[in-house]
Amino acid sequence: MKFISTNGLAKAVDLQSALLAGLAPDSGLYLPEEMEALPQGTFDSCETLPQTARLLLNRFFVGDPLVMDLGEICDESLNLETPMVLIAKDTHVLELFHGPTAAFKDYGARFLANTLGRMRVPGSSARPLTILVATSGDTGSAVAAAFHRRPGFRVVILYPEAGVSKRQAHQLGCFGDNILTLRVPSGFDRCQALVKQAFADVALRDLVPLSSANSISLGRLLPQTTYYAFASLQHFRATAKPLSFIVPTGNLGNGVAALMARRMGLPIDRVLFATNHNRTVPEFIETGDYRARPSVRTLANAMDVGDPSNVARLRFMMAEDPTLRGAVAAVSVDDETIRARIHEGETKYQRIFCPHTACAVEVLERERRAGSDAALCVVATAHPAKFEEVVEPVAGHVVAPPPSLRDMLARPSMSEPLEPDYASLKERLLRL
Numbered sequence: 207m208k209f210i211s212t213n214g215l216a217k218a219v220d221l222q223s224a225l226l227a228g229l230a231p232d233s234g235l236y237l238p239e240e241m242e243a244l245p246q247g248t249f250d251s252c253e254t255l256p257q258t259a260r261l262l263l264n265r266f267f268v269g270d271p272l273v274m275d276l277g278e279i280c281d282e283s284l285n286l287e288t289p290m291v292l293i294a295k296d297t298h299v300l301e302l303f304h305g306p307t308a309a310f311k312d313y314g315a316r317f318l319a320n321t322l323g324r325m326r327v328p329g330s331s332a333r334p335l336t337i338l339v340a341t342s343g344d345t346g347s348a349v350a351a352a353f354h355r356r357p358g359f360r361v362v363i364l365y366p367e368a369g370v371s372k373r374q375a376h377q378l379g380c381f382g383d384n385i386l387t388l389r390v391p392s393g394f395d396r397c398q399a400l401v402k403q404a405f406a407d408v409a410l411r412d413l414v415p416l417s418s419a420n421s422i423s424l425g426r427l428l429p430q431t432t433y434y435a436f437a438s439l440q441h442f443r444a445t446a447k448p449l450s451f452i453v454p455t456g457n458l459g460n461g462v463a464a465l466m467a468r469r470m471g472l473p474i475d476r477v478l479f480a481t482n483h484n485r486t487v488p489e490f491i492e493t494g495d496y497r498a499r500p501s502v503r504t505l506a507n508a509m510d511v512g513d514p515s516n517v518a519r520l521r522f523m524m525a526e527d528p529t530l531r532g533a534v535a536a537v538s539v540d541d542e543t544i545r546a547r548i549h550e551g552e553t554k555y556q557r558i559f560c561p562h563t564a565c566a567v568e569v570l571e572r573e574r575r576a577g578s579d580a581a582l583c584v585v586a587t588a589h590p591a592k593f594e595e596v597v598e599p600v601a602g603h604v605v606a607p608p609p610s611l612r613d614m615l616a617r618p619s620m621s622e623p624l625e626p627d628y629a630s631l632k633e634r635l636l637r638l
């Protein structure tokens with residue numbers, strides 16, 4: 207299959223070009239040229255997430271040599287426990303935090319690493335490909351875990367020193383080997399700008415081959431459609447009813463993935479986006495006007511985005527399918543309400559939610575108060591123990607980390623300081 211740019215000016219490209227490119231030459235984002243519904247019964251024999259993923263993603267890989275590897279890529283990347291737990295009548299939580307770094311970004315990062323690792327173009331041990339990422343917390347560790355000790359690759363992470371939780375910082379620095387972690391005394395926006403400047407530096411890229419792994423990457427977006435497919439099919443088999451998802455979202459990567467799964471004919475009814483106090487997306491959905499603004503810091507820090515890049519994909523899909531508007535809504539949730547939902551979750555559902563998931567829980571409560579008796583599924587994007595500084599004071603007790611996170615926290619952690627200017631980053635990359 208070919209992939210087209212949301213700006214409509216660049217020509218359609220094949221899968222591998224779209225995976226490597228990040229942005230299209232016309233500054234648009236790549237989307238599959240076709241996402242028609244799959245025939246009824248396609249998934250009848252599927253029992254696991256990797257099996258479902260193979261069938262769902264096959265069409266995108268047809269015509270590319272990678273199609274031969276798709277089964278293995280799915281088996282090696284998506285073999286993560288992905289339980290959907292019933293917490294009240296017709297109310298579910300889809301737990302996407304059982305991967306190595308305890309956040310849903312593991313799905314995308316592992317798939318991307320396994321895909322790039324099978325392509326001919328990328329690096330060799332003599333001249334490794336450098337994956338350069340700016341992270342607001344969770345992307346960096348997921349990408350590091352996915353590429354750790356993978357021959358032909360190295361990862362350089364930039365993170366805002368004061369913008370991540372203590373455990374996130376520890377996790378970012380605990381890999382070593384082919385992973386270099388740089389802490390920057392600035393905000394996330396500055397880290398992101400430095401990374402962009404490196405990608406625009408042709409002379410540097412001649413000497414240090416670079417690739418990105420940010421949230422616009424098609425190699426992260428495609429696998430994120432698979433857990434929506436898997437969960438909605440499971441629900442449909444049990445109840446013969448479609449399922450609606452409530453997705454905590456910032457850059458809209460996870461939100462757009464849910465819409466893509468819906469577009470491909472999976473039994474998904476509505477998709478509700480839950481954002482934190484950054485309200486660009488709810489405002490856009492409500493008024494149709496897109497107004498980017500500087501991001502504000504909130505308790506749900508992985509969603510502190512004021513100008514979400516994946517809006518380009520949302521607009522494109524809405525223009526193509528006018529019925530989509532009726533199936534999508536978005537709600538902004540403030541910090542006080544995040545705390546209240548975490549607090550209440552313990553008694554009401556016997557669960558501790560991470561601050562991002564708590565935004566989705568607020569949307570759930572509003573739907574129920576408005577009288578909805580639809581089947582609703584809250585998407586849990588991270589384990590609460592990753593955000594202990596927020597969650598523990600509200601809960602009033604310690605939240606134990608899951609085993610993989612505990613292991614990472616037990617390892618030593620190392621990061622280097624980096625001045626927030628481009629000359630320093632360039633000098634460090636040339637010294638790799």
Ligand SMILES: *Cc1c(COP(=O)(O)O)cnc(C)c1O
Nearest residue numbers: 344456457458459460508587588
């Ligand atoms: C990254 C992240 C999000 C937001 O994901 P998007 O792809 O930007 O929608 C939500 N929750 C957690 C825990 C995250 O790490």
